[in-house]
Amino acid sequence: MVRKLLAIVEDLAVILGWAITVASIMLQAMYKPRYGIVVASPISLTLLDYLSLFGASVLSGMILVDAEKVMLGYIASLFTSLLIMFVALISPSFLGTVKYSSVEGLLYGGAAALIFQYVFPTAIFVCLAGGVLGGILGEKLHM
């Protein structure tokens, strides 16, 4: 019973870690200062950022191993990371920095739009591919 519970806690910790890593990579890209005129793409994720996302996902997949856990973990971590990013981006609102409700509305809308622009669709693909690859590698290594 305890062992089973510990296994669940371990899986949850991995999923949470995966989500926090994804969220922190995204947030550092969002807060990174940008120079020059941005013409076609509003996002500033670099190849290194994508590689970090992929690496984190591979690692998580290798720990989770089981295909079902990887898939569910991927979905759960994706939604958790979205939540973390959203909370971080709207933090000026609940920290009392924003005085007006109209600005608060703008902040919420802006945060949602920014997260969507950063996450969709490349980061989603990269995390899924990383997770699946990690699962395959994990299974091979465990065997």
Add this chain to the structure above:
Amino acid sequence: MLGIGIIVAYSIIAIAAPIIAPHDPVHDFYVSGDFSTPSWFKYIPGTSGVSETVNPIKDPSFRDSDSLPPSDKSEWNFTTTSTQSSNVRVEWTPDVGRPGSPGSASIAFTRTDRLKPAGVVNAYLTHTFYYPYQGPPKRFIGNITIFARGAENVPLEVRVYIANSSGFKFYLWSSSTISTTSTQWIVPTSSLDSYDSSIITRVETLTSVRGTDPAKWMFSAPSYYTYGVEVFFKDEKLGPLDGESRLYIDDLNLKLLGNAYGILGTDHFGRDIFSQLIYGARISLSVGLLAAVIGVVLGLLIGLIAGYLGGIADELTMRLTDALLVLPGLPLLLVLIAVLGPSIWNLIMVIGFLGWMGFARTVRSQTLSLKERPFVEAAKAVGAGKWHIILRHILPNVMSLVYVSLALAVPSAILSEAALSFLGLFDPTVVSWGRMLYDAETHEGVQKWWWLGPPGISIALVSLSFILIGYALDEILNPKLRQRR
């Protein structure tokens, strides 16, 4: 074979685009007049008034001393109204020029008798050329850059003109009187361009006909024309003069843009349509192939996992698939590209992302059937892991679906890209066939079949060829369709 032939031909065109295409499809503006017809139109009986681009001045930046008189190689003539009281001469000045220019032409004025003003002295630097076409050019564009030194001694004024064989001069630009040494190179505030409103107004005033085209009016017949610079040295100040007044001239150019160009003419910015078609093959094929690969890989991955795992993973992924399937594709694409920005990578990713659902369902149903087969049960019995079974036992059995789906997904992705570009959501830094259609549609190119036809036919041909290949693969790989030979 026909499908493969078409794809191979377009792939070769796409790969060899920098060699085949004579111009950059996006940045080479005004290689000819805007909306030029293909140059082979001149061979069609009954066609008249065709002209091609003429660049009469070969060396606008005055490379060496040979580029100016008295050299025999000079394309310029120099004349002056100077009498014995003054000395006016043209020289090549290698040490003065626009940044990046090897030098400039300079016209210098000095008094012969330092105590006696010479009055107004004119100097002309001219180039006479033959315009060979019956039809007028679509547009002419001239350039000049000047720099005055010592104008505080003798003020000067500069004019640029075009003259016809009968000696009629039309001034494209006149400077105001320059009476100080310039601090930087002077570029005319109004361009020496037949599309410039000030030139059009002056021509309309001269002809008393509204809507007169300056290019048509000036170059009305094949003949000799002169392009020149006229400098007035206003030596009217009494008193001794020891210094000289000098005008440096650089970037003295004239381009007559024709109304016919290349194999397919030009667009509204005078860019070569043939080059756009060639480079468009690159973009359309890359977008089509990459988006199709992304869509098929994603569909395969989700279909395999959902089908094999079942349970909550299957439920979640299939409900997501259903949700995306019921959303109308094109409006969703439009919204996503509008939010993400129309870069070429975003186009590829979004088209790929919205192209996996149908294939995922097909793979899932196949996987559901395969996972109950004895060889999968046997693998499970010997302790094979889930990933191992998916990769080694199920994936090889659904690969035939992948080839067919990939071939059939490419035309769909190409058409999606063309549709988005046609609606204005294209990457501004590249040209695709869809963008060509958009440009033609928004700039009254609908009647110009040489502009509208090639990209449209290319999209249709490439799509058809991939569909033919898809059906051929289906016939080969699907046992139900396989024919006994």
